Amino acid sequence: MKETLYSLDIGDFERLLTVIQSHFELYGPTVRDSAVVYEKVETTRDLPQGWVDDQAPGRYRLEKTDSPLFFGHVVGPQSWKKYLFPAREQLWSVKKESAQVKRSANPQKPMAFLGVRSCELAAIEVQDKVFSHGTQPDAFYHRRRNDLFIVAVNCTTSSRNCFCTSMNSGPKCNGNFDLALTEVLDGAIHRIVVEVKSKRAQDLIAPLHLKTPSPAEIAAAQHAVEENAKTMARSFSTEGLKESLQNSPDHPRWNKIAERCLDCANCTMVCPTCFCSSTVDTTDLTGDNAERWRQWDSCFNLEFSYIHGGEIRKSTASRYRQWLTHKLANWWDQFGTSGCVGCGRCISWCPVGIDLTEEATAIQEGQE
Amino acid sequence: MNPSTKPKLAVWKFASCDGCQLSILDCEDELLAIADRIEIANFPEASRQVMDGPYDLSLVEGSVTTEHDRKRLLEVRKQSRFLVTIGACATAGGIQALRNFSDVKEFTSVVYARPEYISTLETSTPISDHIPVDFELRGCPINKEQLLEVIQAFLIGRKPNIAPHSVCVECKLSGKVCVMVAEGTPCLGPVTHAGCGALCPGYARGCYGCFGPMNSAQPKSLAQQWKRLGKSDAEIFRVFHTFNANAEPFRSMEKADAD
Numbered sequence: 001m002k003e004t005l006y007s008l009d010i011g012d013f014e015r016l017l018t019v020i021q022s023h024f025e026l027y028g029p030t031v032r033d034s035a036v037v038y039e040k041v042e043t044t045r046d047l048p049q050g051w052v053d054d055q056a057p058g059r060y061r062l063e064k065t066d067s068p069l070f071f072g073h074v075v076g077p078q079s080w081k082k083y084l085f086p087a088r089e090q091l092w093s094v095k096k097e098s099a100q101v102k103r104s105a106n107p108q109k110p111m112a113f114l115g116v117r118s119c120e121l122a123a124i125e126v127q128d129k130v131f132s133h134g135t136q137p138d139a140f141y142h143r144r145r146n147d148l149f150i151v152a153v154n155c156t157t158s159s160r161n162c163f164c165t166s167m168n169s170g171p172k173c174n175g176n177f178d179l180a181l182t183e184v185l186d187g188a189i190h191r192i193v194v195e196v197k198s199k200r201a202q203d204l205i206a207p208l209h210l211k212t213p214s215p216a217e218i219a220a221a222q223h224a225v226e227e228n229a230k231t232m233a234r235s236f237s238t239e240g241l242k243e244s245l246q247n248s249p250d251h252p253r254w255n256k257i258a259e260r261c262l263d264c265a266n267c268t269m270v271c272p273t274c275f276c277s278s279t280v281d282t283t284d285l286t287g288d289n290a291e292r293w294r295q296w297d298s299c300f301n302l303e304f305s306y307i308h309g310g311e312i313r314k315s316t317a318s319r320y321r322q323w324l325t326h327k328l329a330n331w332w333d334q335f336g337t338s339g340c341v342g343c344g345r346c347i348s349w350c351p352v353g354i355d356l357t358e359e360a361t362a363i364q365e366g367q368e
Numbered sequence: 369m370n371p372s373t374k375p376k377l378a379v380w381k382f383a384s385c386d387g388c389q390l391s392i393l394d395c396e397d398e399l400l401a402i403a404d405r406i407e408i409a410n411f412p413e414a415s416r417q418v419m420d421g422p423y424d425l426s427l428v429e430g431s432v433t434t435e436h437d438r439k440r441l442l443e444v445r446k447q448s449r450f451l452v453t454i455g456a457c458a459t460a461g462g463i464q465a466l467r468n469f470s471d472v473k474e475f476t477s478v479v480y481a482r483p484e485y486i487s488t489l490e491t492s493t494p495i496s497d498h499i500p501v502d503f504e505l506r507g508c509p510i511n512k513e514q515l516l517e518v519i520q521a522f523l524i525g526r527k528p529n530i531a532p533h534s535v536c537v538e539c540k541l542s543g544k545v546c547v548m549v550a551e552g553t554p555c556l557g558p559v560t561h562a563g564c565g566a567l568c569p570g571y572a573r574g575c576y577g578c579f580g581p582m583n584s585a586q587p588k589s590l591a592q593q594w595k596r597l598g599k600s601d602a603e604i605f606r607v608f609h610t611f612n613a614n615a616e617p618f619r620s621m622e623k624a625d626a627d
Contacts (some may be wrong), residue, residue: 032545033544033545033550033572034545034550034551035545035550037543037545058549058593059549059552060546060549060550061550062550077545077546077549077550078543082543087540087541087542087543088541259589260589260592261586261589262534262558262559262586262589262590263534263558263582263584263585263586264534264536264537264557264558264559265533265534265536265537265540266536266540266546266558269536269537269540269541270540280529281526281529282517282520282529283520283521283523283524283526284520285398285401285402285404285405285516285519285520285523286401286404286405287405287520287523287524295541296537296540296541298533298537301531301533301537302532302533302583302584303531303532303533303583316584316586348549349546349549350549351536351546351548351549351555351557351558351590351593352589352590352592352593353593
């Protein structure tokens with residue numbers, strides 16, 4: 001459909017959240033435990049208004065400012081995969097007496113995500129390829145994803161660990177969303193320019209009778225996002241990267257990274273595209289009831305590559321190589337896309353600050 | 369179920385504080401179900417009634433610190449079909465393994481009025497240093513849910529679902545924010561074996577390493593980060609030398625970072 005723009009003041013924004021909640025369970029950014037995390041939100045008061053984050057390798061600090069912006073922060077430790085692909089989920093259960101496998105229903109009200117950044121839209125599309133496309137779509141993921149209503153946000157600021165421009169995933173939202181917001185600040189006047197992309201979004205907001213933005217507001221919104229793209233501090237050259245990673249299994253850099261890598265799996269847990277899981281079968285004390293669960297797992301966990309006879313990837317170097325090479329190279333062969341969307345989470349949330357862009361560049365350039 | 373057909377459980381104590389075996393009694397809601405499935409045959413903390421061995425499942429708490437205990441342990445193994453060690457004392461030597469880094473004779477001369485009455489080994493060592501062990505359950509103390517899981521797995525004849533990876537994974541699975549990255553709080557989570565459910569980070573504290581080293585722990589790299597966060601070599605030495613000091617690779621942190 002044709003792109004339609006509206007302009008919201010804070011009251012309109014509040015009404016928008018209300019109307020979304022009449023149809024969806026609304027999740028968005030909120031401040032908890034010194035970070036912006038994704039949780040259930042109800043009003044604009046739940047949002048991290050004025051909070052900004054300072055990020056560097058192995059470092060994330062949140063600070064409250066006088067800014068009226070709701071989305072002046074960038075991405076935090078969590079990603080939307082926590083809702084679409086939950087950390088732990090029951091798949092089925094069975095009772096000994098009936099011997100009938102009961103597929104878990106996991107009923108859920110349709111979800112709406114508020115504040116999805118361009119890199120996160122890209123990440124959701126990557127996980128769509130993993131879970132929803134192909135011959136065996138994941139029924140749980142597929143249903144949640146089909147029902148999902150996305151309110152995206154165009155980033156007008158980025159952290160030192162962001163590199164979406166290098167991964168062609170932002171900062172402007174181009175993927176599949178229903179609404180996209182851009183906050184515009186002109187002196188004391190704070191407005192939100194809304195782009196409507198889907199028919200259902202148009203129908204949803206019709207009763208709000210929103211204003212059309214002025215040409216100046218449209219220009220300011222566009223300018224803010226473009227300026228952000230121009231000033232993004234981190235860049236990462238991916239030209240020839242796939243080949244050089246795939247041709248460097250014995251590069252000495254892998255062992256060097258392994259001296260720093262903690263094997264803790266944080267990078268994979270915070271990565272919005274990492275999709276590995278393991279299945280766990282449980283039984284109770286009576287032995288009459290069994291359940292099968294799926295939970296996040298990681299190629300950094302030694303036991304993840306365990307098969308009969310032992311683990312395949314025994315060294316830290318081999319596990320880091322597996323992760324980086326899969327993410328940036330083999331992913332292309334498997335899914336036709338990079339597994340990295342440039343969000344920078346793995347850099348910020350690595351406890352020792354290992355920088356994926358630095359390591360991949362070193363391999364590519366043949367540094368030791 | 370006929371009592372005679374139920375598997376027999378025995379609980380054994382070596383050098384320890386009893387906290388781990390009391391976790392069994394702490395299973396209040398599940399205790400009846402346990403007693404329904406298992407004959408509690410030898411558990412002096414719970415009952416004076418002691419049945420003779422052999423036992424189907426032995427839970428062994430505590431470390432080996434005396435020659436007498438070492439011999440007793442061999443007898444326990446003979447009497448046990450399946451033997452599981454529970455807690456940091458049994459799996460790593462416990463806090464009392466700090467003696468392994470010191471002079472025990474000097475300690476006894478300072479602490480006891482009549483040191484000649486003390487008959488003890490120079491070391492405190494895990495049970496698995498002396499006998500084959502079927503499963504080791506970590507923690508100081510152990511986690512009650514994990515103990516139930518081990519018992520359930522034993523009853524059904526499957527491998528217990530006890531993850532050997534880092535506490536970080538538990539933090540992330542439960543949506544907790546990393547205290548090290550977001551607050552600069554030194555945390556042992558990245559090198560520590562999961563099992564507690566990331567208890568301390570959930571209360572904005574760094575992990576203390578109660579469950580000992582995880583299966584691919586890299587404490588040297590973590591120690592470098594602790595230094596960047598302002599911790600001294602002496603403080604770093606100390607955090608690796610608590611309940612699981614004798615477990616590698618925490619044990620080796622002595623020489624590398626203590627000077």
